Amino acid sequence: AKNVGILAMDIYFPPTCVQQEAMEVHDGASKGKYTIGLGQDCMAFCTEVEDVISMSLTVVSSLLEKYGIDAKQIGRLEVGSETVIDKSKSIKTFLMPLFEACGNTDIEGVDSTNACYGGTAALFNCVNWVESSSWDGRYGLVVCTDSAVYAEGPARPTGGAAAIALLIGPDAPMVFESKFRGSHMSHVYDFYKPNLASEYPVVDGKLSQTCYLMALDSCYKQFCHKYEKFEGKQFSLSDADYVVFxxxxxxxxxxSFSRLFFNDCLRNASSVDEVAKEKLAPFSSLSGDESYQSRDLEKASQQVAKPMYDVKVQPTTLIPKQVGNMYTASLYAAFASLINNKHSSLDGNRVILFSYGSGLSATMFSLKFNGGKHPFSLSNIAAIMNVDKKLKSRHEIAPEKFVETLKLMEHRYGAKDFVTSKDCSLLAPGTYYLTEVDSMYRRFYAKK
Ligand code: ACO
Incomplete structure (x- = not known):
């Protein structure tokens, strides 16, 4: 198959959210810590009637219906998630009723897990399948679904929740440049979930920030190396129209973007002008370790990279700022933001994507926009995702109620023998929701 990539996508996030400004007051944090310090506006969360399974049921059924895809046309279904509901039974199997209904049980793929990276692993599996000799001519479908919740403390405002579905096939409007992947994998304890009785991670916040930036440097180096090997010329940020993180x-x-800019400066790349070079020159002699700790470098590089950030990154930030960290779905929600904002002008553009999952695994990869015929045109994809309307029709919940909900969910996690309130009044029509977990831990869902 040629020009393999993303044909269509849809996104779902819970309609319940809490404002970061209200969270600052509630937590007694200094004003601006979450909104300016973390750069976040709002955070979505699942109430007791939603979870990663219901969100993925919602987004998959919505994608199939809105793009008019027959469920028989799906030959591979891969789920990326780090929200463990069952240590054996995959989330993928919970989605099978959508396909069994029309008699399609011939669908490869199960779940992939490594923190926020599972969605990218699932995506690569689908892309590789369509490009391989085992491809049977049908579509691949990738689902990234997560509910990011943290224990009370500094990490709690970096939660979020969403599910994203990506339809994979040939002659796509978003084509992978698969030759240019650069990965970095390593054994670290920056964020992990060793306590199987709790949904909350153990997190070393500062270490996770440094690990993220180190992985970014390493992936960028590999990525540039591969680009140069295949294209015979140096890669720089000027060769990317957008960078999605x-x-x-x-x-x-x-x-992260200013870190890439600093990398380009050290490589003497064409993207960095003389003024910026001069400003960053004093930092060129820092060791790797020193450069991750230097506040002066952070400030200086952020300042000189700002004009480029505004053009190449800012259009990708809408959903992550409004919904929060969606773990596996986070990178693809940033990508969806770009389509939402720029769908009419993306043709021919190249996008660089950086996927990071703690523990850790990371990859930088590339794709190009390439027209697209109805229903797989970028304007139709933007219309179907309908991001602005979904954001606007959300319900703001008070922080006290949010905290109360998380407390209830702590008891419900891993529990059996309960029914939910079945209150789906805040959910949009077509949304799946959890009704019951029986005495055998079997989960039951209904569609509004
Ligand atoms: N106004 C403006 N800015 C403020 C204010 C204020 N009133 N108060 C603090 N800030 C700034 C700080 O200067 C800091 O910015 P800086 O990093 O540019 O210096 C920022 O707000 C955050 O403040 P910190 O004191 O560093 O925050 P804290 O240590 O309490 O928590 C952290 C932040 C570590 C990110 C925490 O939320 C966390 O652990 N999150 C989860 C881990 C995570 O997401 N890691 C990322 C990669 S791994 C993954 O994806 C899960």
């Missing part, structure tokens, strides 16, 4: 919170995305 995994977005735990927006401040880290700002720092």
């Amino acid at each position: 995994h977005s735990p919170y927006n401040k880290l995305v700002q720092k």
Whole structure:
């Protein structure tokens, strides 16, 4: 198959959210810590009637229906998630009723897990399948679904929740440049979930920030190396129209882009002008370790990279700022923001994406926009995702109620023998929701 890539996408996030400004007051944090310090506006969360399974049921059924895809046309279904509901039974199997209904049980793929990276692993599996000799001519479908919740403390405002579905096939409007992947994988304890009785991670916040930036440097180096090997010329940020990052919170995305800019400066790349070079020159002798700790470098590089950030990154930040960290879905929600904002002008553009999952695994990869015929045109994809309307029709919940909900969910996690309130009044029609977990831990869902 040729020009393999993303044909269509849809996104779902819970309609319940809490304003970061209200969270600052509630938590007794200094004013601006979450909104300016972390760069976040709002955070979505699941109430007791939603979870990663219901969100993925919602987004998959919505994608199939809105693009008019027959469920028989799906030959591979891969789920990326780090929200463990069952240690054996995959989330993918919970989605099978959508396909069994029309008699399609011939669908490869199960779940992929490594923190926020599972969605990218699932995506690569689907892309590789369509490009391989085992491809049977049908579509691949990737689902990234997560509910990011943290224990009370500094990490809690970096939660979020969403599910994204990506339809994979040939002759796509978004084509992978698969030759240019650069990865970095390593054994670290920056963020992990060793306590199987709790949904909350153990997180070393500062270490996770440094690991993210180190992985970014390493992936960029590999990526540039591969580009140069195949294209015979140096890669720089000027060769990317947009850069999309995994977005735990927006401040880290700002720092990441300026870090790439600093890399370009050290490589003497064409993207860095003389003025910027001069400003960053004093930092060129820092060791790797020193450069991750230097506040002066952070400030100086953010300042000189700002004009380029505004053009190449800012259009990708809408959903992550409004919904929060969606773990596996976060990178693809940033990508969806770009389509939402720029769908009419993306043709021919190249986008660089950076996927990071703690623990850790990371990849930088590339795709190009390439027209697209109805229903797989960018304008139709933007219309179907309908991001602005979904954001606007949300319900703001008070921080006290948010905290109360998380407390209830702590008891419900891993529990059996309960029914939910079945209150789906805040959910849009077509949304799936959890009704019951029986005495055998079997989960039951209904569609509004
Ligand atoms: N006004 C403006 N800015 C402020 C204010 C204020 N009133 N108060 C603090 N800030 C700034 C700080 O200067 C800091 O910015 P800087 O990094 O540019 O210096 C920022 O707000 C955050 O403040 P910190 O004191 O560093 O925050 P804290 O240590 O309490 O928590 C952290 C931040 C570590 C990110 C925490 O939220 C966390 O652990 N999150 C989860 C881990 C995470 O997301 N890691 C990212 C990669 S791994 C993953 O994706 C899960």
